[in-house]
Amino acid sequence: MIRLFKHYVPNAVLLLGLFDLVLLLLAAELGWTIRADQIDMLVEPVHTRVPQLIAFAAVVWTAMVAVGVYSVESLQSIRYAAVRLVVAVALGVLALSAIFFIVPALSLWRSNLLYGMGFAILFLTLLRLLLGKTLGSQAFKRRIVVLGAGPRAERLKGLAQRPGAGFVVVGYVSMSEGSRVIPEAIARDAIYNLADHVVLLNASEVVLALEERRNALPLKDLLRIRTTGVHVNDTSTFLERETGRVDLDSVNPSWLIFSDGFSSGRMLSGVFKRLFDILASLILLVLTLPLVALTAIAVKLESKGPAFYRQSRVGLYGVAFDCIKLRSMRMDAEIGGKAVWAEKDDPRITRVGRIIRKLRIDELPQCWSVLKGEMSFVGPRPERPQFVEDLEAKLPYYAERHMVKPGITGWAQINYPYGASIEDSRQKLEYDLYYAKNYSLFLDLLILLQTLRVVLWPAGAR
Template structure:
């Protein structure tokens, strides 16, 4: 993987993204040349239409990222890939219409745009037919050597066996630190020259997966491996990179304290984020006002009670605030004010509520909380005080998720379906900690783009 602005991106995704951008540029040029040939006109110099081509390629590339063209299911299935490419190109056409309205100097003729999009669909689909199996092959997987052969090493074995894993395990070395949990592990005492063994296996990285690390770190071995040019990593850092979340099972306080992350130097990016929140929340409140009012009317007509409701949530630094939402449940959804987890196919949800929850329309009034500064567009979802008290007592490091401002969408929301249990909360906490630790404007942009995928293909919305 390659680290971009503190966030890890698989080599295969970067390579495919570069290929796609090149093909989009070719499609834009092809559409232009086809139209010129059709009308029998002379071909303008390439430099004169380069801005148009760049805007075309960049807009469609962003749409492709947003709808999940580079997600695992789309990379492994042609059916998913083609479906999402069609949606991405259609969405890209709408975005380009807006861009061309704001900047007429870089516009395409309508026939140019149609030709370019058809060519783009053919080229992008063809690239996936030709490269699909190659990108998922062993040639693009990093080979790692695991120091350890116990349950922690077995976790890596299971992770490497999953579809889409970006690494393959070259071998395991038993370090006499506990019971053996993986097959084919070689005992350290049977290896005469460990650095030579690492090189012979073709490993580019060594992962430390010992069961007991106190007074047991093989410092001499690690030093020799490091000086051969092979990267050495601990289990927590490796899992964070490969899964996009902070693994609670392998986590210890010292790793959180001394690892890279939770940077305090965020004043400039924080100011930019706040200005973005103010501008976009004001625009959303203005533009979606008719939708909100019509939905509020539908809510009132279907069931008794107010169309909007306020609910207490926990925000930045554990401070409470109230969010405003469109009501999607019956007025008597919670008896006596006792907080209850939402369930799949929850009977308390009204018919209008089922629709607005899937389309996220019920979340639109929360833009007011963003405008007030109590929330941001991107961040961990704020929970209710009753749930927070319970989760802080049962989940380690839960309070640390409140060190960043809560958001309407977030890293956990785009990577994990709606949670309705302690185990779900634990999984989402791992994603929230990753976001808090690795926050950058780049990660915010990535989350905002991929929120479109969640809206278009909702999974577990409740």
Template structure:
């Protein structure tokens, strides 16, 4: 994987993205040449239209990232990828058409954009037919050797077999563990020189997956592997990188303390994040107040009670604040106390079902962002009762409050809506990853991917 601003991107995704960007540039140039020949116009030099071409390619490319074209589902399903491509290119062309209307001459002609859209669809689909099928093969997967043959090694074996996995386990080495879960593992005593063994297999990374490390670390082996230039990783760091979450089953306080993350450099990130929050929330409120007002009226007409719902939530450093949303449930929804929303929850009103589905009920939270109680990106804030219960049942739950809560977050785009302790545990693993690794780059990625969640609201309640 390639690490960009503390966030890992698979080599296959990076390769596909670069090819797509180049093909979008080619589609834009071909569309310009085609339209110029149709009307008998001199197309001019390439340098004269370089900026519009790059703008076209970048806008469509960002739209592709937003709707999940580079997600694991799109990488393994051609039908899924084509559907997302069509949506992304359509959104990109609409955005460019609006820009051309606002600033005439700054982009392509709208007729040229139509040609560019059709050519882009053909080229991008052809790209996936030609090289997309190779992205899941061993040619694009890292060759990993696992030291260990217990339960952790079995988890790595299962993870490597998932579709879209970026690595393949080429060998398991049993290290005198009492409970062996990998029958095909090779005993360490059967290998004379582990360094030569690694070279012969073409291993690019070794993962230490021992259940008990106290007084059992194979230091000589690890040193020999390291001096061969092969990357050595521990189990928790490997899982974090491959899954984008922190594994609560194996992580311990010392790993959190000594691993990369929670750095002091985030002071700059926090300042830029706050500036963005102020500007974006003020702009969003200015643009969406008619929508908020309209649906506030519809909420009032649909059911008795106030249009807005105010509730205490836990924010930064465990401090409570008032969260404001458009009301989507009956006024007596919490007469017996706060509880998670169920599927087809009878407390949700008719208008409430719609505004939850398209996330309109979240718009008033922009005021909380402007005030500084929330950010656009961060862990979702929970009610104090839930937080108290979850802190008792889940380790490290309080650490998610080390960053501001957000309207959207890493857990929201990676895990469907959850309404149980087990769901909260899974979402906490993503929240901790964000709290440990957040940067402006990750925030931008989450904001873009939120569009995918809005367009395909799986699991919304």
């Protein structure tokens, strides 16, 4: 994996993305050349239209990232990828039309754009047909050796067998654990030189998966392995990188304290984040005002009660604030003010409410909270005080998610479907902790882009 701005990108995805950019440039150039030839126009050298070609490639490629063209599912299924490619190119062309209106110097003719769009879909689909199996092959997977043969090692084994896994386990070494569950593991006593064994397996990384590390760390072995150039990681760090989550089953307070992340040097990025929040919330509030007004009228016409409602949520450092949303449930949804989890096909949701929840229109009034500074566009979703009190008692490190400002969208929202249980909250907490630990402007941008995928293909919105 390649680490970009504290976020890991699989080698196969990075390579595919670079190929895509080259093909998008080629598609734009062919679209221009063919159309110019059709009208008998002299085709000038390519350097005279470099800005237009780069604009086409950059915008369409950004749309591809936004709709999930580089997700695990897209890499595994050509049909899944083809649908998203068509949507991405279409959205990219629409965005380009707006950009060309604002900056005419970057514009291609509409006919050029149509040809470029067709070539882009053709080239990108053919590339995936040619490289589909290669991208998921062993050539792009990192080879790891697991030190341990207990339940933690078994978790790594299961993760390696999942479709789209970026690594393959080439060996297990039993370190005299009492709970051995990996039958193929080789006993440490049967290996004369562990460092030499790792090198012979051509491993690039060793993962320490011991069930009990107190007075059991094989320090001499780990030192020799590290000096051969092989990376050494513990289970928690490895799982964080591979899954994009902080694994609550393996972490402990010392790992959270001493591991990389939770950087205090966020002053500059924090300023940029706040400036973006102010500017974007102002623009959205103005642009979506007609839509919000029409939705409010529809809500009022369907059911009695106010179109908007305020709800207390827990924000930064555990301070409560009032969150404003368009009402999507009946007025008697919560009798006595008792907080109740939303369910699948919840009967309390109105017909209009079901639509605006699917399209996330009910979230738009929260831009006011963003403008006031109580929320950000990106961050953990704020929960209700009643739920927070219960979850803090049942889930470790739940209070730590309140060390960053809550958001309208977040890392958990784009990676995990809507959940309404303690287990769902646990899964989402792992994503929220990853975001708090690895926050960067790059990660915020990635989350904002991929929120479009969640809107276009809702996963369990309630």
